[in-house]
Amino acid sequence: DPGAKSAGGGLDSGPPEDLTNLEQGRSKRAFREKFGLNRPRFWNDWDELPKEEVKSALAAVLGGVPEAGAERYKEASRDLDDWGTYSLRPLVALLPELRDEPRLQSMALRYLRQNAYRVRALYPPGYVPTAEERARDQEVDRQNLLIRSDDMTWAIEASPEERDPVVAKWQAWWKEREADHTYSGFGQVWNRLTDTQFAKYWSNLARGDMGRSIRTNERVSDMILSRLKYSLSLAVPSFLIAWILAILLGVFSATHHRSVADQGLGVVLFALYSIPSFVMGTVLQRWLAMQLDIFPQSGFQSDSVIGMTTPERLKDILWHITLPMICYTYTGLASLSRFARAGMLDVLQMDYIRTARAKGLKNRTVVWRHAFRNGAMSLVTLLGTALPILLAGSVIIEYIFNIDGFGNLMITSIRQNDYNVVMGIQLIVAMLTLIGLLLTDLIYAAMDPRISFK
Structure with missing residues (x-):
């Protein structure tokens, strides 16, 4: 030698x-x-x-x-x-x-x-x-x-x-x-x-350059963006559904405070909140997908999606993401509804609500027109951290249902020590957090006329 x-x-x-x-x-x-x-x-x-x-x-x-x-x-x-x-x-x-x-x-x-x-x-x-x-x-x-x-x-x-x-x-x-x-x-x-x-760092960030994957030599930005759409397709609709249902359930619980319905609903929601998403995902997958064969076991869409029309493709995607969306929705619903209930209870006890009732206004008008806007502020506060939390939760759900999304990419990159991809993912999570905080401020200003950006 x-x-x-x-x-x-x-x-x-x-x-x-x-x-x-x-x-x-x-x-x-x-x-x-x-x-x-x-x-x-x-x-x-x-x-x-x-x-x-x-x-x-x-x-x-x-x-x-x-x-x-x-x-x-x-x-x-x-x-x-x-x-x-x-x-x-x-x-x-x-x-x-x-x-x-x-x-x-x-x-x-x-x-x-x-x-x-x-x-x-x-x-x-x-x-x-x-x-x-x-x-x-x-x-x-x-x-x-x-x-x-x-x-x-x-x-x-x-x-x-x-x-x-x-x-x-x-x-x-x-x-x-x-x-x-x-x-x-x-x-x-x-x-x-x-x-x-x-x-x-800032030079690379300004050019959108997050490097290349150590394993596949693909651009990290392309890898993340190509998979982010799958995660957002699951997370955003699930969050909107959970938010709407949480408002309805929270208002119902607040207006029926200490009733049998309020207490029963609280027990059910706390029970749902205590069930980990990976347990719920595994149960739904084995019961509704494997045993009853109602939904597909995994994936975002069928292999034969290329030959489908647009309505057929949309139906196929909704069919595949139903179980993952249930896993997304129930945890957010349980926590958000409790925040909505607490916020509404505080507002309903204020003097201006008593004054509105004394004027003879209908209960629906008092609740939705006068109390809801102030009571919903607690939900708006949670919006700033909702997007990164949803994407963090997608790590387990996407792994269980084998959806090639943001969370699945994260756990795969961590297991393979693909540091470039992991760093890029953390950067996206930080950006989503900032976007969520900005949306929170904008919604605050829209809901509360006392808040101004001048």
């Missing part, structure tokens, strides 16, 4: 060249670079990285610092990876200074070769690179071949005199490229502000 005779090799503890380890290390760095995890959070001053700090990290990785434990080793190894091209200047400067420390000098050479390696541009499937892009990729390949050539390394047992020519070649290599890695004036300030985790 020719790589076993050269220093400055793989990414593991020993110096031999190991191409498998190199590729694994580059894949890990590519993920961290995608989200800027290999950069400082807000301010990047690594363009003035002290060589003493780099030397200390090299010694820790090599084991030259007695007090360096496992945590220090991991930290130093991660720093040397994250510094990337910022470490080229101090590493080249350290090579001649470490002439009498061959093991540390070989370690410096190893990270110099690693961090000088450039990654070719990644193009989406089917994309044809331009002539300029192909020329740039060819230049990257040429530089990488030079870096990995035997002329740019030395054998493990090489003497200082045999290592000196390689050090000189690296110094000459750096002299040709030093200007590309030197910042000054406004360019230095701009680089320190933009080459950070914070800037990288």
